[in-house]
Amino acid sequence: QTYLFQYTFAVTPAHIKRLYKRFQALDKGNKGYLSPQDFGSVKELATNPIGDRIIGAFFSQGQETVDFHSFVRILAHFRPLDKNRAKRPDSPEPINSRISKLRFAFQLYDQDNDGKISRDELLQVLRTMLEMQVTEEQLESIADRTIQEADLDGDNAISFDEFRKSLEKVNIEHKMSSRFLH
Amino acid sequence: MYPSMSCWTRRGLLLALALGLALLVPMALSLGAAEKTRRSVGNGHGTGVTLRPDDSHGDGHGVNKTKKIFPVLTFDFAHVKIPFEISLWVLLASLMKLGFHLIPRLSSIVPESCLLIVVGLLVGGLMKLVGAAPPELQSDVFFLYLLPPIILDAGYFLPIRPFSENLGTILMFAVVGTLWNSFFIGGLLYAVCQIEGTDLKSIGLLPCFLFGSVISAVDPVAVLAVFEEIHINELLHILVFGESLLNDAVTVVLYHLFEEYSGLGMVTFLDVFLGVICFLVVSLGGVLVGAFYGLLAAFTSRFASHTRVIEPLFVFVYSYMSYLSAEVFHLSGIMALIACGAVMRPYVEANISHKSHTTTKYFLKMWSSVSETLIFIFLGVSTVAGLHSWNWTFVTVTIILCLVARVLGVMGLTFVINKFRIVKLTNKDQFIIAYGGLRGAIAFSLGYLLHPEEFPMRNMFLTTIITVVFFTVFVQGMTIRPLVDLLAVKKKQETKRSINEEIHTQFLDHLLTGIEDICGHYGHHHWKDKLNRFNKKYVKKCLIAGERSKEPQLIAFYHKMEMKQAIELVESGGGVKLPSAVPSTVSMQNIQPKKSNSERALPQISKSREEEIRKILRSNLQKTRQRLRSYNRHTLVGEPDEDGWNDLLLKRQKIMDMDKQISRMSNYLTVPAPPPESPTLSRSRLASDPQHYVPKPTLGNVPIIKVDLASPQSPEYVSVVDEFQKEAVPLKEEDEDAGGLTMKVPLGDPKKEEQEQQDGGKEQQRLMRCLSDPGPGGAEEEDEPFLP
Numbered sequence: 001q002t003y004l005f006q007y008t009f010a011v012t013p014a015h016i017k018r019l020y021k022r023f024q025a026l027d028k029g030n031k032g033y034l035s036p037q038d039f040g041s042v043k044e045l046a047t048n049p050i051g052d053r054i055i056g057a058f059f060s061q062g063q064e065t066v067d068f069h070s071f072v073r074i075l076a077h078f079r080p081l082d083k084n085r086a087k088r089p090d091s092p093e094p095i096n097s098r099i100s101k102l103r104f105a106f107q108l109y110d111q112d113n114d115g116k117i118s119r120d121e122l123l124q125v126l127r128t129m130l131e132m133q134v135t136e137e138q139l140e141s142i143a144d145r146t147i148q149e150a151d152l153d154g155d156n157a158i159s160f161d162e163f164r165k166s167l168e169k170v171n172i173e174h175k176m177s178s179r180f181l182h
Numbered sequence: 183m184y185p186s187m188s189c190w191t192r193r194g195l196l197l198a199l200a201l202g203l204a205l206l207v208p209m210a211l212s213l214g215a216a217e218k219t220r221r222s223v224g225n226g227h228g229t230g231v232t233l234r235p236d237d238s239h240g241d242g243h244g245v246n247k248t249k250k251i252f253p254v255l256t257f258d259f260a261h262v263k264i265p266f267e268i269s270l271w272v273l274l275a276s277l278m279k280l281g282f283h284l285i286p287r288l289s290s291i292v293p294e295s296c297l298l299i300v301v302g303l304l305v306g307g308l309m310k311l312v313g314a315a316p317p318e319l320q321s322d323v324f325f326l327y328l329l330p331p332i333i334l335d336a337g338y339f340l341p342i343r344p345f346s347e348n349l350g351t352i353l354m355f356a357v358v359g360t361l362w363n364s365f366f367i368g369g370l371l372y373a374v375c376q377i378e379g380t381d382l383k384s385i386g387l388l389p390c391f392l393f394g395s396v397i398s399a400v401d402p403v404a405v406l407a408v409f410e411e412i413h414i415n416e417l418l419h420i421l422v423f424g425e426s427l428l429n430d431a432v433t434v435v436l437y438h439l440f441e442e443y444s445g446l447g448m449v450t451f452l453d454v455f456l457g458v459i460c461f462l463v464v465s466l467g468g469v470l471v472g473a474f475y476g477l478l479a480a481f482t483s484r485f486a487s488h489t490r491v492i493e494p495l496f497v498f499v500y501s502y503m504s505y506l507s508a509e510v511f512h513l514s515g516i517m518a519l520i521a522c523g524a525v526m527r528p529y530v531e532a533n534i535s536h537k538s539h540t541t542t543k544y545f546l547k548m549w550s551s552v553s554e555t556l557i558f559i560f561l562g563v564s565t566v567a568g569l570h571s572w573n574w575t576f577v578t579v580t581i582i583l584c585l586v587a588r589v590l591g592v593m594g595l596t597f598v599i600n601k602f603r604i605v606k607l608t609n610k611d612q613f614i615i616a617y618g619g620l621r622g623a624i625a626f627s628l629g630y631l632l633h634p635e636e637f638p639m640r641n642m643f644l645t646t647i648i649t650v651v652f653f654t655v656f657v658q659g660m661t662i663r664p665l666v667d668l669l670a671v672k673k674k675q676e677t678k679r680s681i682n683e684e685i686h687t688q689f690l691d692h693l694l695t696g697i698e699d700i701c702g703h704y705g706h707h708h709w710k711d712k713l714n715r716f717n718k719k720y721v722k723k724c725l726i727a728g729e730r731s732k733e734p735q736l737i738a739f740y741h742k743m744e745m746k747q748a749i750e751l752v753e754s755g756g757g758v759k760l761p762s763a764v765p766s767t768v769s770m771q772n773i774q775p776k777k778s779n780s781e782r783a784l785p786q787i788s789k790s791r792e793e794e795i796r797k798i799l800r801s802n803l804q805k806t807r808q809r810l811r812s813y814n815r816h817t818l819v820g821e822p823d824e825d826g827w828n829d830l831l832l833k834r835q836k837i838m839d840m841d842k843q844i845s846r847m848s849n850y851l852t853v854p855a856p857p858p859e860s861p862t863l864s865r866s867r868l869a870s871d872p873q874h875y876v877p878k879p880t881l882g883n884v885p886i887i888k889v890d891l892a893s894p895q896s897p898e899y900v901s902v903v904d905e906f907q908k909e910a911v912p913l914k915e916e917d918e919d920a921g922g923l924t925m926k927v928p929l930g931d932p933k934k935e936e937q938e939q940q941d942g943g944k945e946q947q948r949l950m951r952c953l954s955d956p957g958p959g960g961a962e963e964e965d966e967p968f969l970p
Contacts, residue, residue, distance in 0.1 A: 022702050044699040044708075047715075050689065054696040078697055080604045105690060126736075129688060133734050142681065142740055150682050166682040169675055174347075174605045175690050180703040 011076055015181055019075060023068050033065040034058070049128045053108050077104045080177040101176040102167065106160050116157035119143055274305070275555035293659045295407040295558050299652065302562015309563070316567040319560040324627045325509075328553045328560075332403055333516050334501045335550035336427065337523030338542075344420045347706075351599050351607075352421060355615070356428035359591045360398055364436055366587040367580070368394025374579050382576060385639055388444040393643055395436035396629055397584060397650055401622030402426040402516075403554055404651075408620060408659045415672040418611055422618040430516040430624075431465035437628055438512065444636065468514035472521025475504035479522070480529035480725040487727060493538035494545060497530060529725040532738070557623045564626070565648050571641040577649050584621075584650060592616040610669050617662055620654045621647075684739050 045051035368391035375382035479500035508518035
């Protein structure tokens with residue numbers, strides 16, 4: 001099974017071992033899969049404004065459990081991108097490429113999966129990030145401003161392309177990489 | 183009046199000024215002389231203009247001496263000599279800086295530092311010809327007066343994020359790189375010195391190492407001077423620059439170590455061990471001292487709300503004190519300054535007024551610029567002034583070794599560092615880092631400090647140091663720009679950080695922190711998050727005045743951005759345009775849990791009345807547009823600012839031109855152009871301090887961009903737009919004039935109408951007041967009341 005991981009997710013055997021250890025540590029009761037409560041036991045996630053979204057990202061549509069395969073798949077997004085690796089023309093987009101990372105982040109915003117970040121979704125994110133220190137009106141004005149800046153086709157929502165464009169100056173390869181998978 | 187001033191009147195004015203100065207100077211001199219002589223003789227009446235020096239000067243204060251003619255005009259240079267000379271040098275430096283930019287192509291080929299050194303050489307040569315002794319760059323003048331402003335400027339505006347992200351790399355280059363350079367150069371030089379044929383046998387091993395340590399330090403002044411002009415990308419800039427700052431600790435320790443023991447000729451392991459301890463003490467101690475003073479400064483600025491004028495002074499004095507305190511204990515003064523500036527900045531900026539912030543920025547830039555210019559000029563002059571002893575072997579070997587050592591060091595270190603970096607350093611990056619290792623005045627001053635008795639070869643060292651400095655500054659400085667272009671190194675992006683970027687980066691920060699927590703990995707993000715929480719919970723409360731301590735970073739950023747954009751809009755002549763997010767109340771007042779009514783600058787309106795007004799305004803949006811054209815702005819005007827007249831008239835011209843443009847673009851929230859005959863509005867619009875109508879200073883400098891004239895749910899709500907937006911937001915009204923409106927003057931009850939006009943007008947005026955750029959010239963408004 002490790003070969004499959006290596007090929008698909010470009011993680012090394014050392015990574016897989018580490019991730020498996022962590023998986024087992026999180027898996028209280030040795031069920032072989034993770035449930036939302038297992039994630040809830042990570043204390044710091046509780047204070048994280050988008051903690052529940054992150055947890056939700058592990059569980060694909062409708063699923064209640066996360067097996068090791070999905071666990072690695074999600075975390076493989078955050079592997080630092082190896083720029084020097086020769087790109088084979090027929091190989092699919094590696095999972096830790098810039099586009100893929102951005103797509104992952106986009107899906108965290110876009111909870112209803114309609115391909116766009118609507119104003120309400122943006123407001124929700126802002127609300128959780130700013131943790132009730134500002135008034136609703138301020139949030140709305142910020143949200144409006146954000147959408148106006150990014151929205152190029154005038155549909156009052158941010159599509160994935162617009163999202164990508166607004167972040168073109170940010171060093172995503174660095175920002176969305178964790179040394180854990182280095 | 184101003185636009186019609188012809189060039190003749192301007193010349194006339196200049197001539198008058200020059201004459202005035204010409205008359206004032208001798209008057210001042212003679213006044214000084216008169217005071218000095220203290221003639222208590224009662225002859226206050228001069229009998230004509232005499233230029234005769236008073237030759238009974240030293241006669242004492244005896245009474246009934248021979249009565250001489252009262253000296254109307256005397257010449258006494260001696261007692262103003264030192265300040266006069268200093269001012270002349272500073273003036274020379276500034277005029278040179280001016281001059282270079284007037285010559286069109288020169289500044290693009292030759293970096294400024296080179297030109298300044300050449301100027302220094304010329305001036306030194308001139309002085310030697312005349313017979314005066316050209317001054318040498320004294321070490322304490324350099325270290326105590328010329329260097330701190332530059333370092334403080336660098337430290338205060340240090341970009342913290344890239345610096346902390348690359349801290350490991352920077353430290354590696356600074357510490358290990360400098361050590362490698364020193365020993366490599368020192369050792370090989372010693373080997374060369376031992377070769378037969380050169381007469382350098384007398385130089386021992388330790389003096390060689392000492393020389394190596396002095397010459398291997400990358401100089402922040404030179405790096406700044408050159409890198410500033412080539413606009414290289416942020417990563418490389420911070421790497422080289424950070425290295426030049428942090429290697430100070432290493433240099434200090436090595437210098438003292440070798441200087442102490444050069445006389446004795448040998449260094450034991452104990453000494454080396456103590457040297458390592460000393461290094462840790464020097465660097466960490468310097469940082470701690472700096473941080474301590476930084477926190478003090480932040481704390482002081484919290485209470486400075488009543489004496490805004492001296493706020494910048496605290497920044498400067500505390501920083502200088504930190505430098506001096508570190509120097510007392512031979513700790514690294516540079517690191518202290520950097521730490522002080524970096525620590526105090528976020529808190530001080532939250533506390534001080536907008537004007538103080540501008541003042542601080544401009545003063546720092548001004549001082550550092552003048553210092554840098556002076557340093558380079560003095561380097562040139564010192565070259566002419568100093569005693570030299572040229573030794574071909576030594577000099578050429580040093581230059582070659584410097585280059586080789588740098589290249590090898592960078593390559594080796596990068597190989598190691600890349601194993602730990604997420605974003606690896608490419609070969610191009612390595613080349614630029616190696617090539618950007620410029621030496622400068624610090625090396626020279628350190629060499630100058632050597633005692634001639636202990637180091638008989640001091641002159642040769644100095645000559646070599648100067649040659650190396652010249653080589654790096656001229657050759658490397660001049661060629662780095664075409665090389666950067668040739669290698670197509672990434673340049674600095676003109677980042678105008680958008681709110682999208684800010685929100686998404688914060689989001690990603692949270693995301694990565696969460697992921698790291700899930701992985702159980704205590705990485706970079708984890709600690710950064712912890713630090714932020716600590717900062718928010720405890721530190722900010724202590725150090726930031728009033729309610730701003732609770733302001734989340736995103737909001738602060740948003741406000742700053744809005745204000746900047748508003749100021750830009752006003753400056754570009756579109757004076758009446760409003761910033762985005764017009765219909766909602768984006769005001770600092772809303773952040774506070776309780777609204778203290780005493781802080782509102784407007785007269786109180788009861789809640790129900792407000793609702794009424796809003797309803798009326800909303801419903802009459804359509805009709806108001808026409809009415810507004812005839813709206814008489816004269817009734818709104820507050821205190822006109824007489825001094826700002828001329829600027830404003832110019833701006834008004836621009837505004838009127840812009841308004842034609844505006845009418846084409848329908849994605850603004852604008853108020854139509856003022857009628858040409860209302861200069862008063864222009865004045866009031868552009869001549870005020872955003873701070874003013876917030877009587878309570880704790881609300882700080884954030885303008886209350888309160889344009890709450892329609893609730894967001896109203897049908898007339900038009901979302902506000904960035905001026906640079908390409909597409910127009912679809913509007914409800916088909917009006918080519920302005921897309922949406924703020925001034926909604928209702929038709930209803932005439933009395934209410936009047937009231938709304940007033941309120942609306944006041945709203946707009948308040949808005950416009952807050953949009954104006956106070957700028958450095960707005961000092962006279964500091965104490966003016968907002969409304970008459």
